Amino acid sequence: MSRLDDYKEVAPKGSIDFLKRLADKIEGKGILHINSTKLGGGVAEILRSLVPLLEDVGLKARWEVISGNEEFFSATKGFHNALQGQEQRISPGMLRTYQEVNRGNAQSLSFDSDFVIIHDPQPAALIDYRSSKSKWIWRCHIDISRPQWKVWNFLRQFVVKYDAAIFSLPRFAQRLPIPQFLIYPSIDPLSDKNRDLSAAEQEEILSRLNISTDKPILLQVSRFDRFKDPLGVIQAYRLVKRHHDVQLVLAGGGATDDPEGEVVLSEVREAARDDPDIRILLLPPDAHMEINALQRAATIVLQKSLREGFGLTVAEAMWKGKPVIGGFVGGITVQLVYGVTGFTVNSVEGAAFRIHYLLDNSEIMAKMGEDAREYVRRNFLITRHLGDYLALMNFFGN
Amino acid sequence: MNKKIAEHPFLFTGCWELREMLGRSARDEQQLLEAIEEIPLDSIYYHTHSFFLRHKYIAGPYPNDFATWAAIQVRDRVLGEKLGILDPYDFESLESLRAEIVTIIEEHLSQLQIIPRAIYGEPFHFMQSRIIEVPTGLRARTLTEFREILAGIDASVVYYHTFEAILRLGRRKGDFALWIEEQLGLPELAKKISLLDPYRTSLESIRHRIIKLCDEVMEKRAYI
Secondary structure (H helix, E strand, O other): OOOHHHHHHOOOOOHHHHHHHHHHOOOOOEEEEEEOOOOOOHHHHHHHHHHHHHHHOOOEEEEEEOOOOHHHHHHHHHHHHHHOOOOOOOOHHHHHHHHHHHHHHHHHOOOOOOEEEEEOOOOHHHHHHOOOOOEEEEEOOOOOOOOOHHHHHHHHHHHOOOOEEEEOOHHHOOOOOOOEEEOOOOEOOOOOOOOOOOHHHHHHHHHHOOOOOOOOEEEEEOOOOHHHOHHHHHHHHHHHHOOOOOEEEEEEOOOOOOHHHHHHHHHHHHHHOOOOOEEEEEOOOOOHHHHHHHHHHOOEEEEOOOOOOOOHHHHHHHHOOOOEEEEOOOOHHHHOOEOOOEEEEOOHHHHHHHHHHHHHOHHHHHHHHHHHHHHHHHHOEHHHHHHHHHHHHHHOOO | OOOOOOOOOEEEEEEEEEEEEEEEEEOEHHHHHHHHHHOOHHHHHHHOOOHHHHOOOOOOOOOOHHHHHHHHHOOOHHHHHHHHOOOHHHOOOHHHHHHHHHHHHHHHHHOOOOOOEOOOOOOEEEEEEEEEEEEEEEEEOOHHHHHHHHHHOOHHHHHHHHHHHHHOOOOOOOHHHHHHHHOOOOHHHHHHHHHOOHHHOOHHHHHHHHHHHHHHHHHHOOOO
16 A cells, blocks of 8 residues: 655656645545445545555545345446436336435435535435535546436436536536535556656566557557547558558456447457458456557557546556547547547547658657656646645635 | 845744635636626736646646637637736736726627637636635745745745736835835845746746845955
């Protein structure tokens, strides 16, 4: 487990001491995070790094997880999809289950803390059991810019009872009578996915994955999902391949809960057929070191999404000093400063054009990678995320 | 050896910006104009001055959010350029800055037949700043100490003592220049620092320039 001082080597100059000062006025205060899982998913990944750092600056930090039965999680999965815009049928029974499970959790959890941060929709109804002395904040990690309104209006009745809400992008904000703050998610530079790798580690992993570095590598790390546009990436690669002898690596997990994922994967395999320079890697969810090694080996990283939540794989690649070419969607647009830390594109041709441009201009590519890393250092590391929470606690009183 | 010790030390203060969303957005330049006329001044501040707090290391292609949105999201580079050249330092108050932005957009729109709109790009989302002051506990009594602390401190300190001091706290020269002039008796150095235009660069670049100016004076005066 990393301590705050461990980040001194990677965080911006002076920022670790500054974070400690930011925590001075709220020293000893309690902050309780509640979400729905300890394992898997971006929220748990962030809390695993963040909670020890909150403790390290002198707060009483706790992390609790709600429990629920299959019916509950099936209902909240439906909510999740509906809030992200998919058509879902939510029955009155599902709404009842949601509230009952939250009530049960409220009886078993202690909310004795100065600040209670509720993550995502699953535990949002716990607000009905709040005590008046705490500040309650709803932290929404998902894209609710185009929700199924019936589900949002159900959830909204709980959200308006909070003292504030936090979203990851301005366009996720809703019409709410409470203050809404913008806090970007973050990556942990000391985690297995992002820490420096020794040459031996890197070599061992690439050799195990049977990836050669003889040719420049174009890499996209993402699920095999239409919104990530893997077929568009192959088309862009083919346009580039006419002039540059490159290889393409598409690395991602199998989408176990997404039947369409299998279809997309077989389409990708079909499109890549007969081309030995296209590699498709199916990686397990815990393949952090493998992703790390691939991103470090890449020449250019692509994230050619057609729709995206925040897209932290972009920041991960930027942190490794790689220029990234990403779709002009979601959080990719805030991570890529056009022409400075990467390029956003709107088409297959645009992606190919920018890959060509970078391959033809190695000095620009190197400078862009350098700037990308610095941009992440200042904006998308867990230390910045810690600062945002400390500032929020300062704002709400100390 | 000339090493003046200040009677009152320089107290380094930094800041953290909480970003609050106003829940208002604009899809075209007319909507942008109408919203700019109505939003709180803290929102004008967010999209112009504190842009630099969010771009500490890299100066973006345009130096404020309005210009960036017009040029990148709407793809109206003409308005982007007109707003990009705007120097918020030239305005006594945020209200006068708002009036100038409104004038620029009104004039631009009056010359067009069609209102430019973000067709492929994102709408403009209005935000406002909540600045939390953070005393660092660090203090300098000499130019040498000042230079050493400045070199290693969080970049928000540079922001607080230049942008924040000048605009919101009304200290037109900025805190660094004021202290160096009044406490160290170095008016020339103070003048050079006060003439640095933060709107043409990034916070890190401003920090480096101030350090370089201090080094020059220390060399000349055999400071240790």
